Amino acid sequence: MTAAVPTMTTAEIRSAFLKFFEDRGCKLFPSSSLIPDDPSLLLANAGMNQFKQYYQGKKTMHEIGATSCQKCVRTNDIDIIGCDGRHASFFEMLGNFSFGGVSKQQACAWALELSTEVFHLPIERLYFTVFTDDDETYDIWRSLGVEESHISRLGEDDNFWAAGPTGPCGPCSEIYYDMGEDVGCGRPDCAPGCDCDRFLEYWNLVFTQFDRQEDGSMPELPHRNLDTGMGLERMSAIMQGKTSFFDGDIMQGLIKLGEEISGATYVSDDYAGASRSLRIIADHARSVDFMISDGILPGNEGRGYVLRRLLRRAVFHGRLLGVTEPFLARFIDRVNELMGDAYPELLKNVTLVKGIVNAEEERFSTTLDNGRVYLDDALAKLGEGETLDGASAFMLHDTFGFPIDLTVEIAEGAGHTVDIEGFNREMEAQRERARANVKGDAWGTFNDVWTELTDEIAETEFVGYDADRIEDARVVAIVSGGESVAHADAGQEVDVVLDRTPFYAEMGGQVGDSGHIASDACALAVSDTRAHHGLYAHHGVVGEGTISVGDSVLAAIDVDRRELIRRNHTATHLLDAALKQVLGDHVNQAGSQLDDHRLRFDFTHFEAVSTDELARIEDIVNREIFAAKPVVTRVMSIDEARASGAVALFGEKYGDVVRVVSVGEEERPFSRELCGGTHARNTAEIGLFRIVSESSTGSNVRRIEAVTSMGAMKYLEEKERMLSQAASALKCRDDEVVDRVAALQQSLHDANQKLKAALTGGASDAIGSAVDNAQDMGSYKLVIAQLSGLEGAELRNVWDTIRQKVAGPAACVLATVTEKGTPALLAAATDEAVAAGFKAGDVIKAIAPCVDGRGGGRPTMAQAGGKDASGIQAALDAARAQLGL
Ligand code: SER
Numbered sequence: 001m002t003a004a005v006p007t008m009t010t011a012e013i014r015s016a017f018l019k020f021f022e023d024r025g026c027k028l029f030p031s032s033s034l035i036p037d038d039p040s041l042l043l044a045n046a047g048m049n050q051f052k053q054y055y056q057g058k059k060t061m062h063e064i065g066a067t068s069c070q071k072c073v074r075t076n077d078i079d080i081i082g083c084d085g086r087h088a089s090f091f092e093m094l095g096n097f098s099f100g101g102v103s104k105q106q107a108c109a110w111a112l113e114l115s116t117e118v119f120h121l122p123i124e125r126l127y128f129t130v131f132t133d134d135d136e137t138y139d140i141w142r143s144l145g146v147e148e149s150h151i152s153r154l155g156e157d158d159n160f161w162a163a164g165p166t167g168p169c170g171p172c173s174e175i176y177y178d179m180g181e182d183v184g185c186g187r188p189d190c191a192p193g194c195d196c197d198r199f200l201e202y203w204n205l206v207f208t209q210f211d212r213q214e215d216g217s218m219p220e221l222p223h224r225n226l227d228t229g230m231g232l233e234r235m236s237a238i239m240q241g242k243t244s245f246f247d248g249d250i251m252q253g254l255i256k257l258g259e260e261i262s263g264a265t266y267v268s269d270d271y272a273g274a275s276r277s278l279r280i281i282a283d284h285a286r287s288v289d290f291m292i293s294d295g296i297l298p299g300n301e302g303r304g305y306v307l308r309r310l311l312r313r314a315v316f317h318g319r320l321l322g323v324t325e326p327f328l329a330r331f332i333d334r335v336n337e338l339m340g341d342a343y344p345e346l347l348k349n350v351t352l353v354k355g356i357v358n359a360e361e362e363r364f365s366t367t368l369d370n371g372r373v374y375l376d377d378a379l380a381k382l383g384e385g386e387t388l389d390g391a392s393a394f395m396l397h398d399t400f401g402f403p404i405d406l407t408v409e410i411a412e413g414a415g416h417t418v419d420i421e422g423f424n425r426e427m428e429a430q431r432e433r434a435r436a437n438v439k440g441d442a443w444g445t446f447n448d449v450w451t452e453l454t455d456e457i458a459e460t461e462f463v464g465y466d467a468d469r470i471e472d473a474r475v476v477a478i479v480s481g482g483e484s485v486a487h488a489d490a491g492q493e494v495d496v497v498l499d500r501t502p503f504y505a506e507m508g509g510q511v512g513d514s515g516h517i518a519s520d521a522c523a524l525a526v527s528d529t530r531a532h533h534g535l536y537a538h539h540g541v542v543g544e545g546t547i548s549v550g551d552s553v554l555a556a557i558d559v560d561r562r563e564l565i566r567r568n569h570t571a572t573h574l575l576d577a578a579l580k581q582v583l584g585d586h587v588n589q590a591g592s593q594l595d596d597h598r599l600r601f602d603f604t605h606f607e608a609v610s611t612d613e614l615a616r617i618e619d620i621v622n623r624e625i626f627a628a629k630p631v632v633t634r635v636m637s638i639d640e641a642r643a644s645g646a647v648a649l650f651g652e653k654y655g656d657v658v659r660v661v662s663v664g665e666e667e668r669p670f671s672r673e674l675c676g677g678t679h680a681r682n683t684a685e686i687g688l689f690r691i692v693s694e695s696s697t698g699s700n701v702r703r704i705e706a707v708t709s710m711g712a713m714k715y716l717e718e719k720e721r722m723l724s725q726a727a728s729a730l731k732c733r734d735d736e737v738v739d740r741v742a743a744l745q746q747s748l749h750d751a752n753q754k755l756k757a758a759l760t761g762g763a764s765d766a767i768g769s770a771v772d773n774a775q776d777m778g779s780y781k782l783v784i785a786q787l788s789g790l791e792g793a794e795l796r797n798v799w800d801t802i803r804q805k806v807a808g809p810a811a812c813v814l815a816t817v818t819e820k821g822t823p824a825l826l827a828a829a830t831d832e833a834v835a836a837g838f839k840a841g842d843v844i845k846a847i848a849p850c851v852d853g854r855g856g857g858r859p860t861m862a863q864a865g866g867k868d869a870s871g872i873q874a875a876l877d878a879a880r881a882q883l884g885l
Pocket of ligand 1: 045046047048095161204205206227228229230
């Protein structure tokens with residue numbers, strides 16, 4: 001029996017939780033993106049991720065704590081998803097966090113108050129676990145009125161929590177809801193921590209007090225912190241009187257759609273078959289929508305791979321349910337209906353998200369078909385009732401993305417079993433390899449010299465929008481050999497950090513500036529500039545003297561180079577706008593790189609851009625250039641920027657104040673983008689825009705490379721030079737080249753025809769001598785010969801010539817090496833020769849293997865191609881042997 005608790009919708013639970021903590025002085029934070037701010041973390045997996053620097057004491061918060069509802073993706077348990085009521089890849093985590101401002105006692109008291117007085121959960125149904133020797137928390141729960149029999153102690157596996165192998169972590173205490181004796185395993189010793197669904201953990205209170213290091217040591221963090229997380233879907237199930245994560249309102253909304261599409265029926269306590277598939281589709285579709293909306297694209301590694309895997313599993317389970325039409329886009333709409341209010345980012349790029357999903361779904365259908373061919377081949381090789389080996393099953397999984405469930409199902413259909421143990425061994429080995437790669441990664445990259453410097457010096461001020469040189473920059477740090485140093489001498493390779501600089505650091509695709517730094521004491525040629533957490537590192541080798549921290553220096557960029565870079569950057573914006581005009585609104589920047597030579601722009605689009613479209617795009621951009629339009633940059637709030645219709649990068653995070661770059665009239669600009677780069681002042685400076693290439697960089701992403709101004713001039717000069725060279729080789733004027741080439745092609749064609757006629761016709765010496773040497777087979781003449789310079793099809797003409805020359809019953813076996821270097825064979829016979837026992841088809845069948853080929857045909861005419869031309873002599877010998885010669 002499930003408890004009588006009041007019904008609340010997921011939305012009501014979400015706001016009640018956040019309000020409870022806001023009322024108690026915690027600051028409300030929106031969910032952070034699924035792409036964490038932390039380069040070493042794959043995906044946001046807990047509410048605490050965005051607060052890491054507060055835990056480490058690098059940032060401080062004025063409020064006593066924070067509260068949030070965080071979107072999370074965890075895929076470590078992907079194989080279990082759907083097989084119980086507790087695991088999922090996507091979930092929302094309600095949390096409250098504190099960095100020294102809230103005591104343990106207070107945190108536990110709030111958790112109990114919220115559970116029993118806001119959510120009205122009966123205390124008799126609540127169970128609590130504490131870390132093995134955490135007497136303090138044990139006593140706190142007791143002091144709050146929890147019965148001794150409702151508190152248990154669990155070890156590291158359950159009650160010690162960390163987001164990754166290193167970083168903030170600590171012991172935790174969990175709160176479970178008893179779903180009732182009739183739910184779960186029914187064993188008398190069933191208790192919190194059991195694998196069954198009876199005790200549902202809905203809240204985890206982590207006392208984050210350690211900072212685990214690479215070497216395993218765990219120094220104390222600056223404060224005794226707090227990180228609590230409540231699973232929203234689990235709470236919804238509890239509040240709605242359900243036993244499973246999947247039975248609350250939102251998940252049911254998705255499962256219902258699965259039922260509609262497939263005609264299958266969902267049974268809440270059936271953890272196999274169709275119900276499992278429906279759960280998997282509902283869960284994975286949610287992950288897919290949220291991940292793509294946050295800017296992740298399907299790919300073969302990292303986040304892209306996780307996304308691809310989830311998407312493919314969803315599609316595959318659709319197939320298991322008998323759905324053959326694409327269906328995932330319908331789930332995107334349903335997820336948006338159910339969750340768009342709480343996560344408006346889902347509604348911003350719906351067309352793009354659906355386009356990506358459709359394209360990937362289509363690709364995967366082809367993969368499934370290819371995998372099917374491999375599997376059918378492997379099964380055909382097995383004897384009756386034999387087992388398919390684990391390595392093949394793993395190969396199908398790994399190379400074809402072919403899920404094991406499908407392999408098993410198809411194998412069983414053909415009367416075979418699959419070596420699941422062998423498959424699992426291969427999977428485990430792969431997991432080990434993956435784990436070895438991840439180890440030490442999470443949080444790891446924060447602890448380098450640049451992170452240390454951010455605690456000591458302020459971020460560099462960039463003055464390069466207005467100035468090309470400043471006389472009074474100060475050296476605030478020097479990094480050499482991975483360490484912060486006070487001085488560097490001539491010959492030393494260094495990164496020099498200045499307090500202010502006109503040098504642009506590589507960002508948003510724009511390359512870093514080069515130039516020079518100088519003072520009375522030193523000179524340094526800067527080859528590149530990069531930013532590390534806001535510190536601008538000017539990279540170069542000290543040319544003369546000694547540079548020291550504290551020096552006042554001149555910093556001057558290479559102005560000519562920057563001018564070219566500016567032009568390429570503005571042209572990139574024009575290209576982006578033109579692409580959207582010609583191809584559609586689904587075009588979104590997926591990467592950009594530009595320097596003084598060229599620009600490269602990657603964007604989402606589902607097929608190659610045609611020559612005609614490319615010409616239109618080029619034309620639009622050039623018209624904007626020739627119209628000499630002003631390029632205006634304004635600084636404004638992010639809200640103002642969005643309201644002005646500025647194009648923001650898909651998946652990019654922006655600060656509160658942003659720069660907006662517009663080309664053209666203020667009211668109706670041709671292009672308006674949020675951008676921190678440096679730009680031409682007027683489009684006319686770009687001079688000319690030429691597309692150099694269009695290609696694919698992976699699924700759904702196209703790449704255009706282009707040149708402008710000096711780069712375009714050089715490109716055209718090069719083309720002109722090639723044209724002149726061609727003209728001089730053809731001994732004609734430039735404007736005659738095209739006609740000249742056409743005429744040459746025609747005469748080459750005519751010459752070839754004549755040559756072929758000579759080689760295959762009656763005048764051919766080779767045929768003449770082959771016929772002279774014909775073997776007398778009694779009732780017919782047999783010609784066996786190798787001819788050169790002919791294609792397979794031309795051997796038929798040779799046969800016609802032979803027939804005419806012999807002028808009586810005849811047969812032939814002919815061979816040639818084609819222009820491509822492959823062998824071709826032909827056997828042919830007149831009716832009389834066939835009657836005398838020469839069967840062309842049989843001859844070819846017997847001799848084709850000599851050239852690694854296959855072929856056949858009628859008794860009067862048969863042909864074969866092959867791969868190995870060195871076997872031609874052997875093939876002709878085999879023909880002689882077969883005919884008894
Ligand atoms: N970080 C903990 C968890 O994810 C509590 O928020 O369970």
